[in-house]
Amino acid sequence: MDDYLFRWHLDQCKSVEEKTTYLEIFNYTDPAYNTCEDHSLLTEDDFENFLAQTGTFAPQQLKDGVSLLDGIRLIIQKDANHANTFAPDYISLTRSSYESMMKTWRLPFRAIEGSSIVGPFFWCSHDQDKEDRHLQIIFRKSDVRKKGKTRGWEIMLSYSYKTRITSGFVKGTESSDIVKSLKHLTACRAEVGHPLLLPIIILSHDLSSKGDKRQRDARDWLRRLENAITMRNEIDIAEVYSDFDVDGINRDLVECHSQVLWKRPQAYQEIIKEIKEAMRKFMQYEPEGGQPEEIYALHDNMLARLDFYRVKLTGMEHYIHTTLERLHIQRQALYNIMAQKESKLNLEIASQQRRVAHATKRDGTAMKTLSLLGAVFLPGTFMASVFSMTFFDFKVGPDNAGEDSGKSEVSSELWVYFVVTVPLTFLIVLVWWIIDRRRERKYAEEDIEIEKGIDTMEKDILAIMRKKTINKASTWNSNGQPVGFH
Known part of the structure; x- marks a missing residue:
C-alpha cells in the first residue's frame, strides 16, 4: 500500500530546482580515519554515486583492526529560494532522483504525503524489515507564503540498526535555522551515532532565546498600551505615547497580539512528547551494550534537555496566557473609550438639533408677530371695503335735487364703522390670543418632556459607561496596597 501511495503522490508533484550539497560524517574505532566532508x-x-557509495564516494580502505562505529550521510538543500519549494505537491528534486533517494536510503514514503502540513510536525516509526530494521523520522515545519515565497524546513531520516548510519534529506529556506543546525551538527560529529541528534539540534535552535525575547518585548509593548489606554503608570516617561490616536493604538494592540501568538508553546510541547517517544523507540531495538557508553550518556543528556524545554515551554505558556488576558482587558477598555466618544458625539448632535429647533421656534415667533399685525389691521380694512359698497348709502354728497351742496360733509353715521370695526378687531385679537396661549402652553409642555427625555438618556448613557469603563483613578499602588492604606 505504501509503495502505491508513494508513486501516486509522486506523480502528482511538480519539481523545482534547488542547489544540492551533501554532508558525510564517519566515526571509526581509530579516530585518525574519522571523516567530515561537505561538497x-x-x-x-x-x-x-553518493546514494550508493560508489565511484568517488566509495568507502575508504581500512587497515586491520579498524571498523566503522557510526556515521551520518545527508543530502542537503540549504538556503532554498524557489517560491514554491515548500508549496503543497512540490518536490525540489527530479522525480527519478527523489524516488531513488527514498528507496535506496529507505526513507519514510509517508513524507511526500505531508508536503501540505503547516506548523511543527514530528513523526517516528520503525519499518517492517526485521532483518535490517530502520528507524524512520520526519521532522518539518512550513508555512504559507510571505512576500511571495514559501518558508520552512524539513528533515527525513532513516537510521540503520545494522550499520549505525543515519541517512537523510535536509532542506530549509533562508529564514530557517538549518545552516546553524548543520554547523552545530558538524561540531558534534563525534555524537552522530544517535539518530535523534539532528532533530534535537534543530529543536534547540527553534526554541532559542529569540522566542523568550519576543515575549518580553511584547510585554513591554503591552505596558505602553496600558499606560495609553488605562493610565497604568509602569513605564518610563520616554516610552509614553505622545498622542492618543485610537486607530494607531488599535493597530498596535493587534500587532502586539500577533507577536504574543508567535510559536505557540502547546505545539512544541506535543513535539517534545513525540521526540521522547522516538527516543524510546530507538532504544527498543538497540541491543544492550551495543552502543558506546558515550551514546548512552548522550541519550540521557538529550532526555534531560527535552525536560528542560518542556518546563521552559510550560512557563512560557502561563506567561503568554497572562499577556493575552491583559491585552483582552485593554481591548475592551479601548472599545469602551470609543463608545464614550460616540455617545458624546451623539449628545452633541442632539444638542445641535435642539439649537436648530429653538431657532426655528424664534422664527415662528417673528412670523406670529406679523400675523398679529395683519389680524389688527385686517378687520378695519375689511369693514371699510364693505361699507364702501353700493349696498350702503350714508347720504354724503349732492342733495336730493341733484345739485352740489358745494361742501364736504361727514356722515353722522360714521360711528357705525367704529362701533362695528373696533369690537370685531378686539374679538379677533382676543380669539388669537387665547389660541396662542394654549399653543404656548402645549409647546412648553413638549419642551419639558424633551428636556426630561434628553436628561434621562444622558443619565442612562453615563450609567452604562460607569459600568463598562475602567476607572482611571488609581485605587491600588505598585506595592500591592490600597491608596491611603498605612
Missing part, C-alpha cells in the same frame, strides 16, 4: 552534488551521476 556540492553537481550532476545526476554524482547524486546516484
Whole structure:
C-alpha cells in the first residue's frame, strides 16, 4: 500500500530546482580515519554515486583492526529560494532522483504525503524489515507564503540498526535555522551515532532565546498600551505615547497580539512528547551494550534537555496566557473609550438639533408677530371695503335735487364703522390670543418632556459607561496596597 501511495503522490508533484550539497560524517574505532566532508552534488551521476557509495564516494580502505562505529550521510538543500519549494505537491528534486533517494536510503514514503502540513510536525516509526530494521523520522515545519515565497524546513531520516548510519534529506529556506543546525551538527560529529541528534539540534535552535525575547518585548509593548489606554503608570516617561490616536493604538494592540501568538508553546510541547517517544523507540531495538557508553550518556543528556524545554515551554505558556488576558482587558477598555466618544458625539448632535429647533421656534415667533399685525389691521380694512359698497348709502354728497351742496360733509353715521370695526378687531385679537396661549402652553409642555427625555438618556448613557469603563483613578499602588492604606 505504501509503495502505491508513494508513486501516486509522486506523480502528482511538480519539481523545482534547488542547489544540492551533501554532508558525510564517519566515526571509526581509530579516530585518525574519522571523516567530515561537505561538497556540492553537481550532476545526476554524482547524486546516484553518493546514494550508493560508489565511484568517488566509495568507502575508504581500512587497515586491520579498524571498523566503522557510526556515521551520518545527508543530502542537503540549504538556503532554498524557489517560491514554491515548500508549496503543497512540490518536490525540489527530479522525480527519478527523489524516488531513488527514498528507496535506496529507505526513507519514510509517508513524507511526500505531508508536503501540505503547516506548523511543527514530528513523526517516528520503525519499518517492517526485521532483518535490517530502520528507524524512520520526519521532522518539518512550513508555512504559507510571505512576500511571495514559501518558508520552512524539513528533515527525513532513516537510521540503520545494522550499520549505525543515519541517512537523510535536509532542506530549509533562508529564514530557517538549518545552516546553524548543520554547523552545530558538524561540531558534534563525534555524537552522530544517535539518530535523534539532528532533530534535537534543530529543536534547540527553534526554541532559542529569540522566542523568550519576543515575549518580553511584547510585554513591554503591552505596558505602553496600558499606560495609553488605562493610565497604568509602569513605564518610563520616554516610552509614553505622545498622542492618543485610537486607530494607531488599535493597530498596535493587534500587532502586539500577533507577536504574543508567535510559536505557540502547546505545539512544541506535543513535539517534545513525540521526540521522547522516538527516543524510546530507538532504544527498543538497540541491543544492550551495543552502543558506546558515550551514546548512552548522550541519550540521557538529550532526555534531560527535552525536560528542560518542556518546563521552559510550560512557563512560557502561563506567561503568554497572562499577556493575552491583559491585552483582552485593554481591548475592551479601548472599545469602551470609543463608545464614550460616540455617545458624546451623539449628545452633541442632539444638542445641535435642539439649537436648530429653538431657532426655528424664534422664527415662528417673528412670523406670529406679523400675523398679529395683519389680524389688527385686517378687520378695519375689511369693514371699510364693505361699507364702501353700493349696498350702503350714508347720504354724503349732492342733495336730493341733484345739485352740489358745494361742501364736504361727514356722515353722522360714521360711528357705525367704529362701533362695528373696533369690537370685531378686539374679538379677533382676543380669539388669537387665547389660541396662542394654549399653543404656548402645549409647546412648553413638549419642551419639558424633551428636556426630561434628553436628561434621562444622558443619565442612562453615563450609567452604562460607569459600568463598562475602567476607572482611571488609581485605587491600588505598585506595592500591592490600597491608596491611603498605612
